Amino acid sequence: MNIVVCVKYVPDATADRKFEDDYTVDRVGVDGLLSELDEYAVEQALQFREKREGEEITVTALTVGPEKAVDAVRKALQMGADSGVHVVDDAIAGSDYVATSLVLAKAVEKIRETAGSVDLVVCGMASTDAAGSVVPAMLAERLGLPQVTLASVVESQGDQVRIKRDSEGSTEVIGARLPIVLSVTDQSGEARYPSFKGIMAAKKKPLETYSLADLGVDASQVGLSVAWTQVEDTTARPPRTAGEIVTDEDGSGAGALVEFLASKKFI
């Protein structure tokens, strides 16, 4: 059985994230890392493998992104993935969801060709930069697979997968049969840290780099110039004007708070 886990390299959320002059996300000037939410995807892919002892299961970490994005794949390898695939091509820069999902789908197909099958694609619930939560569904659409998303618990037996998730007004159990595209939330369980052994082992694991040509994708299908959406402008949020801060002494805080709320007509 073969599992592909999609990992995105994103600018650090705790740094000052910003845009380039062409309104694409600055992916070079800001330190990047494996999206924290994709660590949960790697963790669930590894647990899927570990829970099914005796079966031959490989986990391949896949990223689409600039040179430095290979760090996201490396981290996944250090955590325990077996092999990595990095799709990098200057033409991809500025791609929107539609183009990114195309490249991811073609890469999954390529992995499928080499490995014989791809039975499970695991994604994070959202990337921490774009935060669309749409790539897994697009990938499923392109691959012609069911999508089972936002899992907080994943269980499997044979080709059956069951997940638990929180939906709008209820908790749901979803069932589907492999192959599927799965996405998992940060409720699915802490992601492991790479061990020293894992870090050393990762250096010897196979890591392939593909260009668009390797995937049979024409450069005219991706990138900023053909994006189906166009950014007109970006504006930094004006800093909030400093508010009034009072210190509660002998119960004065509550009165001041209520006074403020009343002055704003909230009471």
Next chain:
Amino acid sequence: MSEVLVVIDHADGEVKKPTYELLTIARRLGEPAAVFFGSPDKGDAVAEKVKAYGAAKVYVVDDAQIKGFLVAPKAEALQQLAQKAGPAAILLPSTFEYKEVAARLAIKLESGLITDAVDVQEGGVTTQSVFAGNYTVRAKVTHGTPIITVKPNSAAPEQAEGAATVEAFTATVSEAARTAQVVATQPRQSTGRPELTEAAIVVSGGRGTGGNFEPVEGFADSLGAAVGASRAAVDSGWMPHAFQVGQTGKTVSPQLYVATGISGAIQHRAGMQTSKTIVAVNKDPEAPIFELVDFGVVGDLHTVLPAATEQVTARKG
């Protein structure tokens, strides 16, 4: 004028407020045609509701064959409906479910997709709030039929009389789309408080509650507010995940957000930074949440909140 398809957000035919916001926005782009996925016997009642917000048409898509399956059948149905109606745009509520429907639909229709818009203006220019609310981005779909998911509270619903002509639409749903299935659901107990994402006021508690949410809930109730929580409070098992505000919880943008016992980490801010007025109660004067507030109290929430609750109740009394 071209139709603008508006997918109705509802629970069992109970139309939710974001639907009226979507209809209001749709009128800037064309003639709203509401799409109801549900039981046909509820179609007329739903039509009556959306009529008041300018729906010219209501497509009723019987969901008997698709209920209980995830996303894919709705995307197929909308594709077929779009091919028939040739809409100027398709607007959907920005819930996880409809974002995924929109994602599949975008591939099917070869159309650009914009998610989580907080505003849509004439000409289809959208506004999104990104990077934890630190930037706003204005963008436009430039290919195909614009597909836009819109967050709650993105417009004040404006009434306008529509014809609301009901039209049954029969979608052909493939077997392949009916694969991922809901095998069990457990409805969450209603708290009787307003819906978190729709509420005008939200009062949230964090690790600082120490697990006692009574002061938070009491204060929320005095203001008629929804209750929220930080991830620390959720991870500790004090509140269900459905109450979490932030990057991996709900995004809220109420008139008033009150953060109590919450430090104000970037991931929490991502879910509340666009609130109109922000108030915090925290015993640490250095807590980053104070950088955001219009009004802050440095103090213990366990004493400040009950006293404030009493005073609010007295004023309202």
